[in-house]
Amino acid sequence: MSSATRPRPSSAVSGSSGAVMSSAVAIEPTWPAALKTLLGRDAAEMSTEYFRMLDADALAVRPRQVAYRSGSSTTVRYDVDVRWPSGTTTTEPLVALLGRKLPEHAIRMGRGDDTVALWHWPNDPMLPGLAAAIDPGHVGRLFADLGLGDDPVVLRVRAYRPGRRAVVEADNGTVRVFLKVVRPHRAEALHETHRSLAGRLPVPDSIGWTNEGIVVLPGIGGATLREVLHSDGDVPDPAEIDSLLDHLPAELAERALRTNWLDLARLHADSIATTVPGAARRVGEVIGRLDAASDAAVEHPVVPIHGDMYEAQLMVEGGRVVGLLDVDTAGAGHRVDDIANFCAHLSVLALVSRPSAPIRRFGARLLAHAEQRHDRADLRLRIAGAVVGLATGSFRVLEPDWERHTLTRLDLAGDWIASARRDRPPD
Template sequence: MAEHSDPLELLTGPSAGEVLAAAVSATGAELLSWQPVQVDHQTDRTTVAYRTQLSTGSAVLCATVGGSLPAGVTVVGDEELQVGVWLAGNDPLLPGMRAAMDPVAVSSLFESLGLGSGAVRLELRSYRPLRRAVVEATGLAGRLFLKVVPPGKVEALHKRHRLLAGGGVPAPRSLGWTDDGLLVLETLPGRTLRGVLRSSGELPDPSALIEMLDRLPVELVDAPRRSSWLERTEYYARSVGDVVPELAARSAELATTIVAESHVGPVVPVHSDFYEAQILVDGRGVVTGLLDVDTAGPGDRIDDLACLVGHLSVLAEVLPRHAAAIDEYGARCLATFDRHVDPRQLRLRIASVVLSLATGPHRVQEPGWRQATCDRLNLAERWVNRSDSLHDERNHHVSNA
């Protein structure tokens, strides 16, 4: 394996093939092709998931470098540089993946929970190595979802789903959990708001989204707190500089401006990741579901509102064919949200959200991810400029009063 000081280059460049081939050969198989599909670059660790074709069939392989390698991975390298490699079904920090990817084990689990018996068909819907996964299970019990999290988090997540679903929030009800970190969730009706935006369907009134957030139970204030977009702004800026070094100065300057001009609102229950892929809507535009409540807890309401508008503004650039409809709905949301929070602070927080999404194209290794990262940085800067325009307009009115 060639020497590398840059973990991103090591795990996404040509040397990644050498690493994966060495790990696969230890099992007696041969690596035929590989493609990175998920990149998680942190300060102390870089982890990448790959879509691969082996001599034994297709597989999702993962590799990580940095810090102490998790127990149970195949180690490639020497004392100077070691990379841990594993199959998705053997994630070292998500032991529930073994059962979640095994139709026999899932069928047995459903039977033990009183959900019926019989064969099930499994599909891995999302996977963040070492963090979480979602598997769709279809069988006699209908369609259910298995969420896999680190074992130490599963009971609290089960209780959070029960709390929300029992308190008037349309979150999926938890049907049970296992000690190894597997949570069984019911399926809710409707399509994601993102899907509705792509098909010109009936959209929910933005005030209905506010009302749903208002129903979040007060008990969430006592849950673990997730750091806010504002608190992570400088980290997001450094991430941009890590993947596109020529943007480092601009992103750092932008982050400095956002942090200097922002202030924090009162602590209330929040979703913490509130955007169009987490909201389900029926054919009449009625909200029917709120997904991924893992990080619901105490926070600033402006974060939830900024998260949605920020994602919509990025989505309009990602889906140019639907940009007009997405921008129109984003403008409706912004006008409604402006009546509930400080409009200037909202735009600054939207800029933080967009900055957090700037490295998304690199994370999933989209073609042209460098230009896409630059485009998103430009968009974040435009949101700051819009906040400045509001500030100048207010000062003008005050001076003429």
């Protein structure tokens, strides 16, 4: 946004009534103040104040997503029904952030002893390229500048993580690209990462980048492995996935070392205990068992890794991998953590998918292949650690009955720990 005191309007209107929380969240007494503020009645009041600055009526507020980072920040995205002067009602994404460091050029509102930063779509103060990326005229000029044609473009928002990144699909009927919007200081490095990997792996070769933080990536054919699994289609051999990771360039191992899943599990456990108090005892038990079963003597070399490897990162066609996505997470780490993350995602996906048999079959094949290269018990414990990380997801998206879903995933982590017993023969 260009102003620190008044948001840029997407329309204009007058109004007087206050917004209501149309999907109320039950506030836990033990929650930290940030969660109580951003998920309680203050959310409706702040929404009302915010849109009144645009001379608009905020009618209803629905919290949609929470990013809680202990000791750092809490971010909540809402859908707000807004009535504009013409009488038209639209749903506007609104984001509120409470933390130690607030972004510049966001609207600030005091709540008790705290200050909350707010912005509405697409005026993300940390993603200044977002507004341009969803403007057909701007994207059309970008297409022309890059030699992609001058036909009108059709845009579709594919992902948005407030303050972190967004992905917009752009198609002019001849060329389809994906505009990845990141913080401006990261754009050139992401462009260079794609350029360096594209000749060695089926990674989209960056077409270009802008100073405002837009990286232009070509579309890739096929469907995600997740989509293929849901349709029980032809899947790649696990050895092919291993081969992809083998071809990651050695220089990636010179980057900062990523935290392994055994250590990450403890951080995620703290988050679960805070956000889902009803799961605090269970997650404590799981982490206790994980620590007791871990063997510090198992060592892994530091190698290049993808960093966020799972079924939605692979594009598949005819049973072969034709694309590898989201390589901005690539860096140094332990190969076993890439595979553990993949297996963890598949095991959680099987919990919530119908039919689940294709997912379970592929997961079993991937696990069996991985156990030929990695210590069986250590691999399964790291899978358990990754499942603990995924157990944060139900609260993050405010899934109905998130406590039950969190406990179900923690039980799954417990099953992986039990299966890792070193005196137990392979399944």
